[in-house]
Structure formats: structure tokens, C-alpha cells
Amino acid sequence: MQVNQSLKNKFIQLYGEGEVVISSAPGRVNIIGDHTDYNEGFVLPAAINFNTRVLARKRNDNYINVVALDINNEQVSFELTNIESGEDGTWSNYVKGTLLVLKSAGFQFDGADLLISGDIPQGAGLSSSAAFEIAILKSFCELYKLDLTGIQAAQLGQKAENEFVGCQCGIMDQLISALGQERHAMLLDCRDLSYKYANIPENLAIMIIDSKVKRQLVDSEYNIRREQCEKVAKHFSKPSLREVSLQELEQNRSLLDDVLFRRAKHVITENQRTLAAYDALNDENLALMSKLMMQSHLSLKNDFEVSTSEIDKLVEIVATELGEKVGVRMTGGGFGGCVVAVLPKERAEVLAKKVLDKYLSETRITAQIHLCTAEQGAFF
Ligand code: GLA
Secondary structure, three states: OHHHHHHHHHHHHHHOOOOOEEEEEEEEEEEEOOOOHHHOOEEEEEEEEEEEEEEEEEOOOOEEEEEEOOOOOEEEEEEOOOOOOOOOOOOHHHHHHHHHHHHHOOOOOOOEEEEEEEOOOOOOOOOHHHHHHHHHHHHHHHHHOOOOOHHHHHHHHHHHHHHHHOOOOOOHHHHHHHHOOOOEEEEEEOOOOEEEEEEOOOOEEEEEEEOOOOOOOHHHHHHHHHHHHHHHHHHOOOOOHHHOOHHHHHHOHHHOOHHHHHHHHHHHHHHHHHHHHHHHHHOOOHHHHHHHHHHHHHHHHHHOOOOOHHHHHHHHHHHHHHHHHOEEEEEOOOOOOEEEEEEEHHHHHHHHHHHHHHHHHHHOOOOEEEEEOEOOOOOO
């Protein structure tokens, strides 16, 4: 509340007195199921207690004015009728892209004054960009009474990222940011977008360990992975790897390039693990979660090749400390970023301390640890 009040004051300082509408959308952590979403597979993420907030007020013209509080109060203005992409990686491209796809989808709205602020660590793989897109969409739904479902919002956010920002991401991040549920993870079928929630047991903590190694080459390597997966699907004349079984893949091993074989093997086995993890979470079976998450990590490391030595180090430290009392793996797109661990709450404090100490002594890097809760999405 206090945060909102001080943001409101800031907004009024910038744009003058009047009504201010506050919207927000959460980041996410993926418990299991990585690089499966764009292969029409399964994912099991949760929305977390880190958010992007958008403060907004309607304008009577076509202008959008945006100030990014956390990026040195950088200011961008543009006209809705003339949206052009700025330099690569510019934060304002997310606003522009999102509003462009919203307009193209036939929604009617005019301009707005906006102030953006948030506490999702950037470049850590916790989906600050998806939360940004969803928060902007939520904000325009509130301002202009647009009737947008959570699924539609997720699809538009993904479209903005694919077509305007240039990352060929799947739909997981936007969808969980829109439709996450408090104290639950979501099993999402990325083929038909059906979903169901798994209760996160009261006694379990979700720990996110930020390796503090900024993610690099993310978009280019990510897009390459996606192309490789699509190549294998094409080899089988299937629309996606979801339609290819492990047995079919094994039978075609000699016909496929080794790298392509391993990429597809990751995706197909990760789908199986994700379904099993949903049941394990519901059954409060931590030993099974532990096994599945470790298999997932090794598959992402060895077959999909998206982990880094620092992330592997963190996983090793956590697993060595708690064995089958913890599920631990890299989370998200990879190439740096964060590790997720699921463990009994009473073990969290001691583990956090040990991880920080060991990681520092072995890598000379100070990690950052967040104990997270699963939260509600912007369109839930
Ligand atoms: C990024 C993408 C998602 C998903 C993950 C990997 O977060 O935005 O769509 O592909 O990587 O699971």
C-alpha cells in the first residue's frame, strides 16, 4: 500500500492531479518444464511475489507518454498511429509492441500517461518482460474497459515479443503472469492452452537462487534452440515435438544429427517429467520431485545445453546439502539467471546460508536468495 501511495505521488508530480489507475502483473518461476512451451508441451510454473506496476491515466489524444522509474526515470513518448521500434533491447519496445498488437487485434483505445515501476530482478530469468507486457495490457483493460481474457492477454503479450521485440518465446511466461493462482503452480498444456492448478503444500518453500550471472546471448541462442526443435518435428512430418514419441525418436537416431537428437530428447522427456511432477506435487511426494527436477536439470545441461557452470555449481551445492529433501534445477530459458529449489520450509534458512557461503568461496560471486510465495496473476 505504501509503495502504491509513493508511486501515486510520483505520478501526480509528473502528470498533474487527477485519477490514477494502478495495475500490476507478477513475474514467474518455472518449477519444471523448460523449453517445452514452444514445442506444444507441458510446463509447471508459478506466479511469484515480484511485480511490475503500471500507473496510468487516460488522455484525449493519441499520445502515449511513459516514464520508467527504475531505469533512471527514462522518458519515452510516441503516437499510437505511428509506432516504430526503437533500438534493440530498449524497454519502451515492450510498451510499443504490446499496444500495437492490442490495436491490431481490434481493441479500441486512445492515449495514456504511464509510470512504470517494479521489483522483478531484470535479466535473471524471472520474466520481467512478460510481466511488463501483461501489466500494460491489464492497465489498458482498466482504463478503457476492454474485455480481454487472461488467455487473450497472454497470446497478445507473446505476439508482441515474437513480432516486435524479436524473441521467439513460447507462451508460458505471459500465461502464468496473467492466470497464476495464489499458493498454486499451474500445469499448462501449451498445445490447447488448457490448464489446472497444483496445490503447493503449506510446508514447502520455493527458493529462488539468483546466480548473479546476467543472462547472455539469450535471444539468439534461444531462437536457435527453437529452430532445432522445429527441424526435428519436420523430420517426422509432425506439427511439433509434442506429436513425436521417445520410441520414434530413438528409432530415427541414426538419421538425425546428434545435436538435433539430443534437443528433441530433452523436450520429449521433459514433457513426461512435468506431468509426473504435477502428480508428485499434489501427492506431496518431495522425494519424487527431487528426482524429476534433477533429471530435468541434467537434461537441460547435457542435451539442451542451456545451463552455465555457475548454475550447475548452485544446483550441486543445494543437492549435496539436502539430497532427496530438495528438488532443485535451473529455471527458465537458461544461459545464466536463477535456480529454483523446492524444500521443507524449516530447512530454508540453514540452506540459504550454506549456499551463499559455498557459492562465494567457489566462484567469488555473491548469489542472491529469494524465498517466494505463489501469487495471483493479473487476469485471474
Ligand atoms: C523463456 C521463454 C519461455 C520458455 C522458457 C523456457 O522464459 O520466454 O517461453 O520457453 O524460456 O522454458
